[in-house]
Amino acid sequence: MTDRKHPAGEQLQAYHDGELEHTVASEVASHCESCESCRAVLAELDQLNSVMASAPTPELPHSIWPLVQSGRQRETGLPPIFAYAACAVGILIGILLGPIQFSTEEVTTDLAWSETVTVWNQQATSSLLSVYQSGLE
Amino acid sequence: MTDRTDDTLMMDYVGGDENAMRILVERWERPVFAFLVRMLGSSEEAEDLCQESFIKLIKSAGRYRPQGKFQSWLFRIAGNQARSRLRRRKILRWLPLTNEYDTTKSPGRGTLDALVDREEQRVVQVAIAGLPERQRQALVLKQFHDLNYREIADAMDTSVSSVQMLLHRAMTGLRKSLISERNKA
Numbered sequence: 087m088t089d090r091k092h093p094a095g096e097q098l099q100a101y102h103d104g105e106l107e108h109t110v111a112s113e114v115a116s117h118c119e120s121c122e123s124c125r126a127v128l129a130e131l132d133q134l135n136s137v138m139a140s141a142p143t144p145e146l147p148h149s150i151w152p153l154v155q156s157g158r159q160r161e162t163g164l165p166p167i168f169a170y171a172a173c174a175v176g177i178l179i180g181i182l183l184g185p186i187q188f189s190t191e192e193v194t195t196d197l198a199w200s201e202t203v204t205v206w207n208q209q210a211t212s213s214l215l216s217v218y219q220s221g222l223e
Numbered sequence: 224m225t226d227r228t229d230d231t232l233m234m235d236y237v238g239g240d241e242n243a244m245r246i247l248v249e250r251w252e253r254p255v256f257a258f259l260v261r262m263l264g265s266s267e268e269a270e271d272l273c274q275e276s277f278i279k280l281i282k283s284a285g286r287y288r289p290q291g292k293f294q295s296w297l298f299r300i301a302g303n304q305a306r307s308r309l310r311r312r313k314i315l316r317w318l319p320l321t322n323e324y325d326t327t328k329s330p331g332r333g334t335l336d337a338l339v340d341r342e343e344q345r346v347v348q349v350a351i352a353g354l355p356e357r358q359r360q361a362l363v364l365k366q367f368h369d370l371n372y373r374e375i376a377d378a379m380d381t382s383v384s385s386v387q388m389l390l391h392r393a394m395t396g397l398r399k400s401l402i403s404e405r406n407k408a
Contacts, residue, residue, distance in 0.1 A: 096384075096391040103365070105372045105387070134397060138351075138366050141344050143253075144260035150270065151248045154277045 092124055093117060102131045229293035237284050244284075248277050254368055255301050261363045262305040264352055272308060276301040294370065295377035302360055302378060309356060350400035358393035361386055 093101065093114050100106050101114040118124045227235065227246070235243035255276055259269035279300050287296065351359060357379065364370045364378055375386045 095395065096387045099391040099394060100372070100387050103372070103390070130398060131394060134394060134401075135366070137343060137347050137401075141347055141367075143367070144257045144266060144269070146253050146256040146270070146273070149249060150252050150256075150274050150277065151245055153274045154248055154281070157274055157278050158281055 091117075092121065095127075098124060098127055099131065102128055228291075230289035230291060233284060233287050233293065234289055236281075237287070244281060247280075251297055252277070255297065258298065258301055258363060258368060259305055261351065261367065262302070262356075262360060263308060268308060272301070272304045276304050279304070292374070292377055294368075295374045298364060298368070298370070298378040299380065305360075306356060346401060346404045347397075350397050350404065353400055354393050354396050358389050358396065361389040362393040362397070365390060 092098075097106065097110070097114060101111055101118075104111075106114060118128065227243070229247065229250070232243040232247045236247070252273060256269055256273045259272050259276075260266055263269055263272070276297070280297060283300075287293075351362065354362065360379060361375055364375045365372075370378065372383045372386045372390075375390075376383045379386065
């Protein structure tokens with residue numbers, strides 16, 4: 087870098103922030119020694135930094151650790167997919183219980199039928215007994 | 224033990240030491256909160272996102288590689304949270320800060336000096352707030368959290384040369400805003 091060629095703005099900024107490699111930083115330093123306008127830019131950067139340094143730091147009113155803990159517990163609770171799964175299980179149970187109810191009705195019907203058969207049996211038995219008794223008579 | 228490094232604490236946490244995370248949160252909650260206030264301009268939102276950032280940190284702890292870059296990693300998480308919140312707000316620029324945080328603390332100074340300081344601080348805050356989001360992020364990380372260019376690049380998932388450019392533009396923008404404010408006054 088010649089003394090006449092100004093460093094780019096980014097380079098001057100990086101030089102000011104101490105972020106340039108040693109050799110490049112030496113070149114910029116050597117340029118600035120003889121360049122009033124670049125020295126003025128560096129002085130402005132100094133000013134801006136000191137103005138910003140005077141800005142107050144926002145204060146956190148309390149530790150957030152308890153909030154982090156509770157938030158984490160909330161997040162580690164059952165994910166929404168489980169709610170959908172629960173609904174699906176409910177529907178499935180409904181589907182399964184339908185036929186069971188139907189087959190229960192069938193059983194009931196069967197029970198009624200067996201009662202009927204029992205009544206018939208009793209009637210038949212009593213008829214046979216009466217026939218038998220009449221035969222004896 | 225509180226003298227464990229951030230990397231050690233992260234590894235201890237992954238290994239099952241719950242207390243290690245508590246130490247990390249208590250060590251970093253203030254800087255993260257301050258960063259988020261400067262990014263969002265709202266203490267309430269900053270507190271909310273600070274909490275979210277640490278929950279994200281916990282959830283991604285298993286993916287952390289201990290290379291001494293914890294600060295960049297944490298600020299990357301917080302930065303992503305802030306940018307996502309800003310996107311949700313559908314604005315790319317900060318609303319001007321007014322009374323969001325106390326700027327009156329100037330101990331040991333005369334009243335007039337304190338007033339001048341306070342006004343100057345307000346002007347600086349508004350000027351920073353007016354910067355485009357990425358310029359503001361780079362500037363805040365550099366100026367208020369002492370990250371170097373490499374660390375800022377890691378935190379912003381970009382290159383060192385981009386950080387150099389962002390900072391240069393941020394300082395140029397800040398300078399213009401301050402000059403314009405002073406001319407108004």
